Amino acid sequence: MSNAFQEFIPYGKHQVSEEDIDSVVDVLKHKFLTQGEHVPEFEYQLSTKVHAKYGVAVNSATSALHLACLSLGVGKGDTVWTVSTTFVASANCALYCDATIDFVDINYETGLMCIDHLALKLDQARLNNTIPKVIIPVHLAGKSCDLIKIRELADKYGFKIIEDASHALGSSYLDDMVGSCRFSDMTVFSFHPVKMITSGEGGMIVTNNPSYAKKAKELRSHGIVKENDKLLDKSKGDWYYEQHYLGYNFRLSDLQAALGLSQLKRLDHFVYERNILFERYKSMLHSSSLHLLDSGSTQGNTSSLHLAILMLPELNCHQYNKVFSFMRENKIGVQLHYLPVHLQPFYRNLGFKEGDFPNSEKYSHTALSIPLFVGLLESQQHRIVNTLKEVYSQLKFS
Ligand SMILES: *Cc1c(COP(=O)(O)O)cnc(C)c1O
Numbered sequence: 001m002s003n004a005f006q007e008f009i010p011y012g013k014h015q016v017s018e019e020d021i022d023s024v025v026d027v028l029k030h031k032f033l034t035q036g037e038h039v040p041e042f043e044y045q046l047s048t049k050v051h052a053k054y055g056v057a058v059n060s061a062t063s064a065l066h067l068a069c070l071s072l073g074v075g076k077g078d079t080v081w082t083v084s085t086t087f088v089a090s091a092n093c094a095l096y097c098d099a100t101i102d103f104v105d106i107n108y109e110t111g112l113m114c115i116d117h118l119a120l121k122l123d124q125a126r127l128n129n130t131i132p133k134v135i136i137p138v139h140l141a142g143k144s145c146d147l148i149k150i151r152e153l154a155d156k157y158g159f160k161i162i163e164d165a166s167h168a169l170g171s172s173y174l175d176d177m178v179g180s181c182r183f184s185d186m187t188v189f190s191f192h193p194v195k196m197i198t199s200g201e202g203g204m205i206v207t208n209n210p211s212y213a214k215k216a217k218e219l220r221s222h223g224i225v226k227e228n229d230k231l232l233d234k235s236k237g238d239w240y241y242e243q244h245y246l247g248y249n250f251r252l253s254d255l256q257a258a259l260g261l262s263q264l265k266r267l268d269h270f271v272y273e274r275n276i277l278f279e280r281y282k283s284m285l286h287s288s289s290l291h292l293l294d295s296g297s298t299q300g301n302t303s304s305l306h307l308a309i310l311m312l313p314e315l316n317c318h319q320y321n322k323v324f325s326f327m328r329e330n331k332i333g334v335q336l337h338y339l340p341v342h343l344q345p346f347y348r349n350l351g352f353k354e355g356d357f358p359n360s361e362k363y364s365h366t367a368l369s370i371p372l373f374v375g376l377l378e379s380q381q382h383r384i385v386n387t388l389k390e391v392y393s394q395l396k397f398s
Contacts, residue, residue: 009384010333012194012307015270015374016259023262027255038257043204045264050169050179052187052206054213057257058220061166061190061203063250065093065136068162068186068205071215074099074133081121082136082164083113084340084360090136090164091341099133101350103342108359111140111293111309111367115149122157131157138164140337142196142304143296144173147183166190167306169197170271175300179206186212191260194373196304197267199260202252223247273374274305280378281308281370284385289313290392293367307337308372310388319395320365326391327368332384335369 027038043055058064074080080094084103094101104121107114118135125131135154137145147163154161161184165171169189171178179187186209189195191202205216218225223245228234231242252260275295282292293309312323327334340360342352354361370384 006331006383008331008333009371009376009380010373011335011369011371013373013375014193014198015266016198017262017266020259020262023258024255027258031258032254034251034253034255036254038254038261039252042199042252042257042261042264045261046189046204047179047206049264049267050177050187050206052179052181053208054206054210056205056207056213056216056220057252057260058203058205058216058250059252059256060201060250061164061188061192062089062093063220063248064188064190064203064205065089065162065164066096067216067219067248067250068188068212069093069097069099069134070219071205071212072134072160072162072185078133079130080134080136081118081132082341083138084342084357085111085140085338085363086138086164086341087166087338088341088344089166090138091347093136094134102132103352103357103360104135105357105359106363108363109294110143110296111363112143112145113137113150114359115146115153118150119153122153126157132159134160134162136162136164138166139168139171139178141293141295141307141309142168142171143294144168144171144178144301144303147173151183160185163187166192166195166203168304169195170267170304172300172302178304181206181208185209191256191263196270196306197260197263199252199256199263202256202260219245219247220250221247222249270374271302271304274372275303277372277376277381278305278308280381281372281385284381288389288392290388305372307369309337310368310370311366312368312392313366314362315365315395317365320368322395323368323388323391327370327387330387332387333371336364336367337369339364 039057043057047055074097076098078099080099081102082090085106091101105117163184165178165187168178186207189204191199224243226241295303
């Protein structure tokens, strides 16, 4: 069935409208390209959308995670915990701050941080005096973690929470938007083109805490302060500025913010379309032995559906490879979300090894993301499902 003329279907991609293009061109023709009015407007609109008080736009979610950690005071001698079933950036941010990283295993059924494992690990950490400073739950595929339980543990053990919501812009949890920070200190979003909305590259921190927002804003721009009320020496003139911390240049440009703002207007539509496509996959797979990772949608909880993840009955490495390569040969851009972070060569060098987080490892032999993006056609979905059924029927199970 492989066909040289068949078009490659990626697992995810952006959707750009004429209006998006016009808004970027308008900045190019008439406005400041950076440090203009679009970045603050994007921060205001996005934080309002997710019901948070403050937004700090940066050049990627990776930078957002880094600055979120720094704003919470993460540094040498501190420990940060996240899950291994995530993109490497969720863990790398701790190491940028010279902190130690460790992982909590996932619940195999949900793909999210396992609350029981977290509680056990915290109990152990208390005995060893190694309670983490920050925990970073990841809302895989757009499904919110059980934050209310993580909040209870945070109150008991005294750690901070940064939500990695790179997948979950537009999702809701307990009748409020992911990003409201009702149960957390800060939330981070990504605007990479495969994510829910795009600004080319980009990310944002949202928070309800004014001092975290202020710190993140200063760190985003070299640690430099210009506003008169923040200066240590207020006697100088308008030309004067002070550097208070070792900051970075993690700014988002106004070109990018204009694109992000224009895309944000269609966020609800994007979420709606992705939910329709996901339901269609579900009905196409209904009579087969293949099923999708549950979206977690219930009353009050909705998923952005950033990803459609197939949960193949447990396969050995050879079988998984066969499914993966058959799909790719047929020009279907399947992807693994995620290879466990702790098994990356870099993390193995830090001492992590196979067997450390069994559910994350087992999950990586099971999960296969299939294409899901706004604009995916019903005929393409049929092609994807038929190709899957074909390769699956060829697998030998012993
Ligand atoms: C994409 C992603 C990031 C990093 O986002 P960038 O904007 O590309 O830096 C971090 N965490 C998760 C879970 C992601 O999927």
